[in-house]
Amino acid sequence: MKASQRSGWDVFTVMGFRNWKKINNGKHCAFLNHIGEDLYSCHNNAVKSCEDLLKQSQHIDKTLDSKNRGNFLEMLKLLASYNDKYTSPQIQKEILEVLAKKVRNKIREDVGDSRFCIIVDEAQDESKREQMAIILRFVDVDGFIQERFFDLVHVKDTSALTLKNEISAVLSHHCLDIQNIRGQEYDGASNMRGECNGLQALFLKDCPYAYYVHCFAHRLQLALVASSREVVSVHEFFSNLNFIINVVGTSCKCHDELQVAQATHIAHMIAIDELESGKGANQIGTIKRAGDSRWGSHFYSICSLLRMFETTCSVLETIIKEGSTYSQRVDANAAYKMITSFQFIFILHLMKEIMDILNAMNMVSTTKGLIQKLRNEGWENLLENVVSFSKKFDIDIPELSSRYVQGRGRHQRDHITIEYHYHFEIFNAIIDFQMQELDNRFDEGTIKLLTLSSALDPKDGYKSFNIDDILSTATSERTFSAMKIVKTRLRNKIENEFLANNLVPNISLALNSQQRSCC
Numbered sequence: 230m231k232a233s234q235r236s237g238w239d240v241f242t243v244m245g246f247r248n249w250k251k252i253n254n255g256k257h258c259a260f261l262n263h264i265g266e267d268l269y270s271c272h273n274n275a276v277k278s279c280e281d282l283l284k285q286s287q288h289i290d291k292t293l294d295s296k297n298r299g300n301f302l303e304m305l306k307l308l309a310s311y312n313d314k315y316t317s318p319q320i321q322k323e324i325l326e327v328l329a330k331k332v333r334n335k336i337r338e339d340v341g342d343s344r345f346c347i348i349v350d351e352a353q354d355e356s357k358r359e360q361m362a363i364i365l366r367f368v369d370v371d372g373f374i375q376e377r378f379f380d381l382v383h384v385k386d387t388s389a390l391t392l393k394n395e396i397s398a399v400l401s402h403h404c405l406d407i408q409n410i411r412g413q414e415y416d417g418a419s420n421m422r423g424e425c426n427g428l429q430a431l432f433l434k435d436c437p438y439a440y441y442v443h444c445f446a447h448r449l450q451l452a453l454v455a456s457s458r459e460v461v462s463v464h465e466f467f468s469n470l471n472f473i474i475n476v477v478g479t480s481c482k483c484h485d486e487l488q489v490a491q492a493t494h495i496a497h498m499i500a501i502d503e504l505e506s507g508k509g510a511n512q513i514g515t516i517k518r519a520g521d522s523r524w525g526s527h528f529y530s531i532c533s534l535l536r537m538f539e540t541t542c543s544v545l546e547t548i549i550k551e552g553s554t555y556s557q558r559v560d561a562n563a564a565y566k567m568i569t570s571f572q573f574i575f576i577l578h579l580m581k582e583i584m585d586i587l588n589a590m591n592m593v594s595t596t597k598g599l600i601q602k603l604r605n606e607g608w609e610n611l612l613e614n615v616v617s618f619s620k621k622f623d624i625d626i627p628e629l630s631s632r633y634v635q636g637r638g639r640h641q642r643d644h645i646t647i648e649y650h651y652h653f654e655i656f657n658a659i660i661d662f663q664m665q666e667l668d669n670r671f672d673e674g675t676i677k678l679l680t681l682s683s684a685l686d687p688k689d690g691y692k693s694f695n696i697d698d699i700l701s702t703a704t705s706e707r708t709f710s711a712m713k714i715v716k717t718r719l720r721n722k723i724e725n726e727f728l729a730n731n732l733v734p735n736i737s738l739a740l741n742s743q744q745r746s747c748c
Contacts, residue, residue, distance in 0.1 A: 329729070
C-alpha cells in the first residue's frame with residue numbers, strides 16, 4: 230500500500246495536525262489513526278529513523294580509528310594503503326605548492342619579456358602579521374590588459390626599504406627584470422608615495438621608467454570622504470544618519486520589526502499597483518551603515534534609507550511608544566526628529582545625486598562635468614524632489630521666502646532667506662568643495678595621463694577605455710578578502726608560504742581551470 234493511500238499520511242508533514250478534539254475518542258482517536266496499524270506507516274517509519282539517528286554505531290565518525298568515516302575519507306584511506314604518507318599534512322602542502330607553482334609559471338609565461346606594472350598593498354591577517362600582496366599588470370599577446378595576483382609575502386615591517394627588498398626578491402626569483410617595470414601603483418601612504426625615501430622613489434632609482442601612480446579609485450574615495458568630513462552640514466548629516474541606523478538596527482527586536490514593517494509596506498505597494506512583482510524583486514533588506522573610509526558604503530547607506538524611509542519612521546514611532554527602557558525611547562525620539570527634519574531630507578537627496586554621479590561615472594573628467602552641470606542646472610529639480618518627498622511623508626516644509634534664523638545669536642542676517650541658505654550655503658557649498666577635492670586629487674597632469682594611457686588597450690578603436698583599466702588596488706583588495714576566508718580565527722597559525730600557496734589558485738580560479746585542462 231502506497232504511503233499516499235494511508236489515512237493521515239500527510240499529517241505533520243503537509244497539512245498539519247488539527248484534530249485536537251478527537252485525541253481521546255477511543256478507536257477513532259486521531260493520534261491512533263495517524264500512527265496506523267501498518268508497520269511501515271509514515272509515523273512508524275519516522276520513529277524508526279529517529280531511533281537509527283540515536284544509535285551512535287551508525288554515525289559517520291571521522292576519527293582515525295573509526296570503522297565508518299564516510300566515502301571520501303575511506304577512499305583516501307584506501308589510497309594511503311599504497312603510500313602511508315598520502316594523508317599527511319606535508320604531502321597535502323606539497324600538492325598545493327605544485328598547483329601554486331604551475332599558476333605562477335603560467336603568469337610568468339604570459340608576461341614573457343614584455344614590460345609590466347606592479348600593484349602592491351599590505352594588510353594584517355588574522356594573526357596580526359603584516360602581509361604584502363603583489364599583483365602583476367601587463368598586456369598579453371592579444372592586446373588585452375591582464376591583472377594577475379602573483380604572491381603574498383609576509384614583511385616584518387612596512388618601511389619602504391623592506392617592501393622594496395621583498396618585492397625585488399619575488400621578481401628576481403621568477404626572472405622578472407626590474408628594468409622592465411613601467412608603472413608602480415600603491416595607496417597614498419607616506420612610506421609608499423614619498424618622493425625621497427618612499428617605495429616609489431627607491432624603484433625609480435633602479436628604473437627611471439617605473440612611473441608611480443596613486444590608486445585612482447583610492448583618490449576618488451578620499452575626495453568624497455573628505456567632503457563628508459570637512460563640510461559641517463554634511464558631517465552633521467552622516468553623524469545623524471549613523472545615529473538613526475544605530476537606534477533602528479542595534480537590537481534584534483528592532484531589526485525584526487523593521488523587516489516586518491518593510492514586508493507589510495511592500496505587500497501594500499504591490500496591492501495598489503505601485504510596485505511590480507516578480508522573481509527576485511522587492512526583496513526585504515536592511516539599512517546599511519556608512520563606513521569611515523569607504524565612499525561606496527556612504528552611497529549604499531543613503532540608498533537603503535531612501536528605500537526604507539517609511540518603514541524606518543514607523544519603527545522609530547513604535548520604539549518611542551513601546552521601548553523597553555527610558556533611554557531607548559529618548560534615543561528613538563531624537564532619531565525621529567532628525568529623520569523628519571527638512572534639512573536632513575534635503576541633504577539626503579543632494580548626497581544621493583552627487584554619489585549617483587560618482588558611482589556611475591568612471592572618467593573623472595566626465596564626473597567633473599556632470600557635477601558642474603548639477604550645480605548650474607540641478608537646483609530647481611532637486612528642490613522639487615525634496616518638497617515632493619516631504620509632502621508624501623508629512624514632513625514640515627519651511628516657508629522658503631522667510632528670513633533664515635541661525636541659532637539665537639544677535640547677529641542675524643536679515644537679507645538671508647531660507648531658500649538662499651539651502652541654495653548657496655548648502656547646495657553650492659557642498660558641490661564646490663567636492664569639485665575642489667576632485668581638482669586637487671585629479672589635476673591636469675593626472676587627467677592627461679589617463680587620456681594618453683588609453684593607447685594601452687587598442688581593441689575596438691580604444692572605445693573600451695575605462696579608468697579601472699589604468700591602475701587600481703581592486704585586485705589587492707580582493708586578495709585580502711580571500712585571505713580572510715582562508716586564514717580565519719580557527720586557522721590563524723597557517724604558515725606564510727602555505728597561505729600564499731592557498732591564495733594563488735584560489736584567486737586565479739579561471740587561470741587554474743585552464744591549467745587543469747592543459748594537463
